[in-house]
Amino acid sequence: MTKRKKKKVSVIKDHPVWVKCHFFPYKMLQKRYQTLLIQHLKRAVENNLKSSAPDRDLLAFSIPSFKKSFFDDLKQEYKNGFFVHVTEERQDLQMTAGYIGRYARSPPLSELQIKNYTGEWISFEFKDYRNNGSKDLYTLKSIEFIRKLIRHIPPHYFNVIRHYGILASRVKTKFKKITDRLLSTPPIVEKAKNWRERQTKFQKEDPLLCKI
Template sequence: MRPAIEVADIFRRCGPQYRQTHAEGLSRAQRRVMSAIELCRTAALGAHLEQCNTCSHQRITYNSCRHRACPKCQSLARAQWLERRRAELLSSVEYFHVVFTLPESIAALALQNKKTLYDLLFRASAETLRTIAADPKHLGAEIGFITILHTWGQNLLHHPHVHCVVPGGGIAPDGERWIACRPGFFLPVRVLSRLFRRLFLGQLRRAFDAGALRFHGQLEPLRDPRAFAAWLAPAAHADWVVYAKPPFGGAEHVLDYLGRYTHRVAISNNRLLAFDERTVQFRWKDYRHEARQRTMTLTAHEFIRRFLLHVLPEGFRHIRSYGWMANCHRSDRLATCRQLLGVEAPAAASAEPSEDYRDRYQRLTGKSLRDCPVCGTGHMLRIESMPGSLPRAPPASVHAH
């Protein structure tokens, strides 16, 4: 059932004026996101006519925009990605969840240098995990893991952090045995935090020296090397937040988690409560006060501004894999892990040759897109296609990694 209020409603009603008011500050990627959300499931992108094979009820179904930033276009992409990850689970291994967060001062610079600093966040967090895990004082093994970038908090403000899902163990240096971590404990958070801080700041200084950073507005004085060094100095002594959550209950719980976190956008439609053309009200969890449920009201323009803060650079991969889960040798290294653990690979679900996106969606999610909304027993069959006035985006490939 369609939510009473959607992000698309806000963009369609207030987007045109927002473009005029903020014409100079919008990037090409942000403009494309706005257009995609506004046009999603409208006649502009085309449609098809469906008819029930039992009661002959007809309906027009409009095409989706397929954009990864659209709250309505991620269900199938998420289900397909999870199907691939299910085949990679190690059923006998405990899984852990580690979060690396950028300090608020660094986050302000990241907002002006998204690609550069988000890449640094990925690299520094991955190198931190791999280095500490390889140290014989801690685990002494090669690990593999998935890292997911999120740039938002529940209030939609900029809060860049990465979620890492890590099996609790790895391959011994000689490749002949599996080394498991202690039950319920993966790696020491304080050690991770200090190395993460050192690695990230070192890479950030090298990016500055290479002229790879941009400075605008209040940060423009940081172009001066001495000003930049003075601005960066407090971060080198602050505690950087690295949070290790309790281990997952099992391999399937990992998939439940990934299903909630991988293909998310800044806010889902079901969190929206009210929209009166001028203001938007939505639910949010206040994690600073025991995750209490609260409501927040923003002007429509402020809501759009906060939503657009989280538009990633075009082509940017927000899900990455490292160690023995890296794409280049994942299959071979997973086979080695299973051999060392003495476990079998999960059985993969097979697709029918004639399977289309609706069949695939039902197989992966258990939810049907074909059921007739009138009689409930028949299936809706496509009987006519209606081209739109604008081309649709191709399915995004950045989610597949």
């Protein structure tokens, strides 16, 4: 005789309230996130292929076997689902706000540079350094704009920190105050003399002045 599985019943309240929970089923969340994201990608690809001007990079997905193998390989490579970073609830949010602020203030493209967006097309302003830094207006299809923008996202585990140790951004100001107190003021370096000044000092007279 086999045991029947118990059904899980969900109760909807008229006045729902937040319930504190210290354990979160992150493994379930990883698989669920993977499923929903892949479904969204499939719909986005299908809608693009049905449009009047499909993206050239997505034309290969019009072949059913290619489309199936691509997403099957994606699921096979990430058998446990897509990674979802779940941590304990932070109590001190000041550090988190500062961290987000440092990285959000310098995106690849500022919102102020986006001048027009119709859903299918987007126009943005940029500095053309090949033309003396003049400001140019450029218009692209939205999916092409996203494709160009995500090129600026570094690969996984790619180190983008330019300074570390006492030169790290968050501590260099404090260390500079200490080093300024401990180290003496560096000597003032004289500006290098040109040929005329060097000859005048050596010969005791200006070599470019006529002696007659």
